[in-house]
Amino acid sequence: MPADGTKSASAAKxxxxxxxxxxxxxxxxxxxxxxxxxxxxxLSGSYAIPARESDNEDEPDEPK
Structure with missing residues (x-):
């Protein structure tokens, strides 16, 4: 990294x-x-975070 704290163009994603x-x-x-x-x-829903379905959706989660 340069001394001035900026990222170089080659390091940019x-x-x-x-x-x-x-x-x-x-x-x-x-x-x-x-x-x-x-x-x-x-906005169209193409990106989504996968969710795990539980067997007992009516019961609250068990305390950890």
Whole structure:
């Protein structure tokens, strides 16, 4: 890491949508288009956190 505390461009992660280098105005994306694609995926439900179904949904969780 440079002495001034900023990250170098080569250490920046690529855009999660297309893989191009990110631009400062749209980080971590490379463009507004990729930001919009990501937002659409979240809003349409394409991204989801997997949940584990329990057998007894009516009973409260056991204390730990």
């Amino acid at each position: 690529p855009c999660p949508i297309c893989g191009k280098p990110p631009v400062e105005a749209s980080k971590p994306f490379c463009s507004e288009r990729c930001r919009d694609v990501d937002l659409n995926r979240w």
